[in-house]
Amino acid sequence: xxxxxxxxxxxxxxxxxxxxxxxxxxxxxxxxxxxxxxxxxxxxxxxxxxxxxxxxxxxxxxxxxxxxxxxxxxxxxxxxxxxxxxxxxxxxxxxxxxxxxxxxxxxxxxxxxxxxxxxxxxxxxxxxxxxxxxxxxxxxxxxxxxxxxxxxxxxxxxxxxxxxxxxxxxxxxxxxxxxxxxxxxxxxxxxxxxxxxxxxxxxxxxxxxxxxxxxxxxxxxxxxxxxxxxxxxxxxxxxxxxxxxxxxxxxxxxxxxxxxxxxxxxxxxxxxxxxxxxxxxxxxxxxxxxxxxxxxxxxxxxxxxxxxxxxxxxxxxxxxxxxx
Numbered sequence: 001x002x003x004x005x006x007x008x009x010x011x012x013x014x015x016x017x018x019x020x021x022x023x024x025x026x027x028x029x030x031x032x033x034x035x036x037x038x039x040x041x042x043x044x045x046x047x048x049x050x051x052x053x054x055x056x057x058x059x060x061x062x063x064x065x066x067x068x069x070x071x072x073x074x075x076x077x078x079x080x081x082x083x084x085x086x087x088x089x090x091x092x093x094x095x096x097x098x099x100x101x102x103x104x105x106x107x108x109x110x111x112x113x114x115x116x117x118x119x120x121x122x123x124x125x126x127x128x129x130x131x132x133x134x135x136x137x138x139x140x141x142x143x144x145x146x147x148x149x150x151x152x153x154x155x156x157x158x159x160x161x162x163x164x165x166x167x168x169x170x171x172x173x174x175x176x177x178x179x180x181x182x183x184x185x186x187x188x189x190x191x192x193x194x195x196x197x198x199x200x201x202x203x204x205x206x207x208x209x210x211x212x213x214x215x216x217x218x219x220x221x222x223x224x225x226x227x228x229x230x231x232x233x234x235x236x237x238x239x240x241x242x243x244x245x246x247x248x249x250x251x252x253x254x255x256x257x258x259x260x261x262x263x264x265x266x267x268x269x270x271x272x273x274x275x276x277x278x279x280x281x282x283x284x285x286x287x288x289x290x291x292x293x294x295x296x297x298x299x300x301x302x303x304x305x306x307x308x309x310x311x312x313x314x315x316x317x318x319x320x321x322x323x324x
Contacts, residue, residue: 058317064102073309076122077295093117166210178208212255222252266293
């Protein structure tokens, strides 16, 4: 049963369920053929990806194999504005850094004294260049701090949670962390000494795995066997992409946003990547050649990057914005 969605602020007191937004905020995401827009049920073409009205076919530009040392498929994926690819993969206790041609730049070993090596679940890089990872096994979020005493960097714990998984940085510079077991998304900023500041939490989610940005400072959260929930810049609930557009999800995973404000979602069960734009029908971007798409990201020129956990590579597609 879905719990009410509330926000816990810095004081730790639950402010209770937030009021429902005004109708325009809900219907702005509804497609012309969705239940919300027409009460006619789901768009039939969405159940069978491939129809010309609901699909784009960006060209596959190349495939980047996961480094051999990863011993497993890619998971977390982040592409920086300068085209560096930060990747977590398999059971490797490190973050791989590659360029978009697949050349290895370096790897960042994940080791904490007293804890030992740890396997990062997801990775994100802040605007200041700080690398942050989630450590699901030890219930921690860690940032790589460089000091004169540790010029190669040392991992500092910046948050402890029950089951941290997905990471993102929102439009206001706040770090976002999905917490799978309690069904929450935590947000906080980091001070100069990497101390967490102004913590708050979104509650009432069901198995949140990945988090990404949504238009106008909002965020999108994928629930492992459910839907993708949308929240506004004030963290008010805006509904789910499934309810608003009529799109049937299987197991939504990675989430990212393109340059035009569209939300892109990988679905590992349906083996496809779908684009959601406000007041437009969902568009299937990729459905051929994917076996288990997990992470998604957009490159600096709009390239679509898809981490295929079963194929063991990152597929690079041309920008779908070139096809509009």
